[in-house]
Amino acid sequence: MSRLLIVLLSVMLSITAAHADHHIPNLGEKANEFKDDGKKAHKREGMSHAASLIMQRKMHPELLSHKRDKTLRQGVRGGYTQLQKCVDCHTSVDKNGEHIPVNAPDQFCSTCHEKVGVSLDCFSCHRTTPAEDM
Amino acid sequence: MSIIRYEQTQGKSLGFYALIAGLGAFVLAALGSVYFMEHNGHYVTGMSNRIVWGLPHVFALFLIVAASGALNIASIASVFNKKIYKPLSRLSGLVALALLAGGLMVLVLDLGRPDRLIIAMTEYNFESIFAWNIILYNGFFLIVGIYLWMMFERRMNKYSRKVGIAAFTWRLILTTGTGSIFGFLVARQAYDAVIMAPMFVVMSFAFGLAFFVLVLMASYKWTERALGDAIVNRLSNLLGVFVASVLYFVAVYHLGNLYLAENSGVENFILMDGGIYTQLFWYGQIILGGLLPLALLYSPATKGNRSMLGLASVLIILGGIAQLYVIIIGGQAYPMELFPGKEILVGYGSIAAYTPTLPELMLGLGGMAVALIAITYLIKFLPFLPESLADDVADPHHKS
Amino acid sequence: MKELNRREFIKNTTVATASVATVASGISLTTFAADPKESDPVTNEKRWGMLIDANKLSEVDIDDMVNACQEEQGWGGEVHSTGDQKSGWIKKVKVRDTATQRVSNLALMCQHCEEPPCVDVCPTNASMKREDGIVLVDKHRCIGCRYCMMACPYDARSFVHEDLTDQKEHMPRGKGTVESCTMCVHKVDKGEQPACAQAVSSDAVIFGDLLDPTSNIHQTLKNVQSTQIRADLNLNTGVRYSGI
Numbered sequence A: 001m002s003r004l005l006i007v008l009l010s011v012m013l014s015i016t017a018a019h020a021d022h023h024i025p026n027l028g029e030k031a032n033e034f035k036d037d038g039k040k041a042h043k044r045e046g047m048s049h050a051a052s053l054i055m056q057r058k059m060h061p062e063l064l065s066h067k068r069d070k071t072l073r074q075g076v077r078g079g080y081t082q083l084q085k086c087v088d089c090h091t092s093v094d095k096n097g098e099h100i101p102v103n104a105p106d107q108f109c110s111t112c113h114e115k116v117g118v119s120l121d122c123f124s125c126h127r128t129t130p131a132e133d134m
Numbered sequence B: 001m002s003i004i005r006y007e008q009t010q011g012k013s014l015g016f017y018a019l020i021a022g023l024g025a026f027v028l029a030a031l032g033s034v035y036f037m038e039h040n041g042h043y044v045t046g047m048s049n050r051i052v053w054g055l056p057h058v059f060a061l062f063l064i065v066a067a068s069g070a071l072n073i074a075s076i077a078s079v080f081n082k083k084i085y086k087p088l089s090r091l092s093g094l095v096a097l098a099l100l101a102g103g104l105m106v107l108v109l110d111l112g113r114p115d116r117l118i119i120a121m122t123e124y125n126f127e128s129i130f131a132w133n134i135i136l137y138n139g140f141f142l143i144v145g146i147y148l149w150m151m152f153e154r155r156m157n158k159y160s161r162k163v164g165i166a167a168f169t170w171r172l173i174l175t176t177g178t179g180s181i182f183g184f185l186v187a188r189q190a191y192d193a194v195i196m197a198p199m200f201v202v203m204s205f206a207f208g209l210a211f212f213v214l215v216l217m218a219s220y221k222w223t224e225r226a227l228g229d230a231i232v233n234r235l236s237n238l239l240g241v242f243v244a245s246v247l248y249f250v251a252v253y254h255l256g257n258l259y260l261a262e263n264s265g266v267e268n269f270i271l272m273d274g275g276i277y278t279q280l281f282w283y284g285q286i287i288l289g290g291l292l293p294l295a296l297l298y299s300p301a302t303k304g305n306r307s308m309l310g311l312a313s314v315l316i317i318l319g320g321i322a323q324l325y326v327i328i329i330g331g332q333a334y335p336m337e338l339f340p341g342k343e344i345l346v347g348y349g350s351i352a353a354y355t356p357t358l359p360e361l362m363l364g365l366g367g368m369a370v371a372l373i374a375i376t377y378l379i380k381f382l383p384f385l386p387e388s389l390a391d392d393v394a395d396p397h398h399k400s
Numbered sequence C: 001m002k003e004l005n006r007r008e009f010i011k012n013t014t015v016a017t018a019s020v021a022t023v024a025s026g027i028s029l030t031t032f033a034a035d036p037k038e039s040d041p042v043t044n045e046k047r048w049g050m051l052i053d054a055n056k057l058s059e060v061d062i063d064d065m066v067n068a069c070q071e072e073q074g075w076g077g078e079v080h081s082t083g084d085q086k087s088g089w090i091k092k093v094k095v096r097d098t099a100t101q102r103v104s105n106l107a108l109m110c111q112h113c114e115e116p117p118c119v120d121v122c123p124t125n126a127s128m129k130r131e132d133g134i135v136l137v138d139k140h141r142c143i144g145c146r147y148c149m150m151a152c153p154y155d156a157r158s159f160v161h162e163d164l165t166d167q168k169e170h171m172p173r174g175k176g177t178v179e180s181c182t183m184c185v186h187k188v189d190k191g192e193q194p195a196c197a198q199a200v201s202s203d204a205v206i207f208g209d210l211l212d213p214t215s216n217i218h219q220t221l222k223n224v225q226s227t228q229i230r231a232d233l234n235l236n237t238g239v240r241y242s243g244i
Helices: A002-020 A029-036 A049-074 A083-090 A108-116 B014-040 B055-070 B072-078 B083-109 B114-122 B129-152 B154-183 B196-222 B229-259 B261-273 B276-298 B306-333 B358-381 C002-027 C059-073 C117-121 C147-151 C195-199 C216-223
Strands: B342-346 C048-053 C090-097 C103-109 C127-129 C135-137 C205-209 C239-242
Touching (some): B014 B083, B055 B306, B072 B154, B083 B129, B083 B229, B154 B306, B229 B276, B229 B306, C059 C090, C059 C103, C059 C195
Antiparallel strands (some): C090 C103
């Protein structure tokens, strides 16, 4: 009986410890400003903000794939979903004021992707920092 | 002809393990080369925007073409009912599958994005002969696998003829498809010829049988099993016929091209002033890969001599690689005729340069090594080889 | 009695929370302006084409075209690739007529054929033609087999032989995939001209809708002799040439 209790306690402890690893993703410069202004990014109609963020995390590959096929094959431009826009908000800036590539270790994408072990293929081709302003 | 008993090879000798280790070293070298090419990008190879398919593709296509030809022996037994080849059918199927696996491995590992191979299976363009080839290659594995099963499983033996006919038809379509990869390209002078499809079929006969003969003789020698002259001589004659047929098709292809004024450029290039390509064509493909083996196989001085047969087979293989080098790389090196009647001074039109690099060679050789390792190991794992192919056992006309 | 009260309590709280959540989510701040509207898919009512007049095109013009393309699309900066490995979306080509010795200069890029051989041979449908005639490579699907490069009659395509960085945001390009002239589709969709056409100030290069009877290119093609490169292949290219 006591052995069972010890097992149960250690399981509960490890679960808590795992969840306690709240590595808040490195949101990126513009995204952080947005958040600090109190605005709610990715907010969907009919859903709470928290639920919208969960949906965004889960669905971003599908949303992007769906849109990319429309853009590339059918020439549909604009709209909310654009990879360029993600990069614009979610890149961080280093101390020299240079943008850090968004897929670099410890940056926005990697913090989740490394944890869940999903490889990130977008940036072998796509630009990793916001577009230069002419 | 007595009942043929099949038996697995022992596979315990030092020689066996040394062979596996040696071939394994080549496979590891190939994997290392792939990592090197993949990690850095294709700039480390000799391939470029003008020569997009290089030495790896030469090896890959050679192995794939040889693979379908290696099935010939089994087909002749099942489809054309030549009893003497029946004991060899199992090995024939094995060699076919092993060569195809090796060839496909090289082809796939040279892709710019091999991690996206699944896309090639899920997003199909049925207008592309390349896509059709993918279906044909996968189907070949399936059909020959079933064919082997029919041959191994006694209860299934009665179906082996039907499956054999299906396999024979499939491999003809497959090799026609492989030749059509080039034959359908209207853009290039060297390729725009439908005869490439049947030419590839006949090439497969020669290359596949050469491989098969070498595997057969080596496996029987190294396992100290009896291999009678009845079988060996027949294979030798068959090989000679196939080599002669290849020479015929090559002659028709080039004569046809020469007749057409619009293709005279590439013909002059290959046949006369193409440097390495001309040398490979005449010395490699025609002499080494065609005329010399014919002499070895038919001349009274060397006919019936097994070492000479082995040498002839090796020469045929080398000649085949030379032939594919000339077709694939020579065909790309020669510039396309963008402006008929005009001379391009700047911007395009040069004979493209290509120097194969070591990673490319190691990848190609690795494919061969994979094929040979598969054969070496599987004949130990399953009873592919008859215990004896001595004349009194194998020859249906033997008078004891 | 106690259980009943507890049950009531739980039920009421749940209902209250749920309703607050529903109402609250409805009235929380809409953070973005209304999402930018998506444009409509392109149709085959337009067919984009280009007319290049070799008589009017100077060598400087062609150099400008090549530089403009490199600037706009971000190629040409490959460091490891050598010689023929370097990308070349648009090339200067100098042609001499063997009979008359007349020399023409022209710019050669993807011809955006109506029956593109590259599209026919691509095993994954990565090489594709849009409804409005622009031929593109879907690099998400490209497996880098280079068969389209074998098939292209104009040597228009390039393979990326090394890792790339600092791509233009509108032009993703990456190692192991094939690329070629996109007719500046990102500009064309905004109603602008391709960079190469813009780089030439004269009307040596005219870009427009081949199917629009009022367009400059349509009318010029009607009045001026023009040809397609390798016209015998019957590919009906979108890029036409005068003066060769």
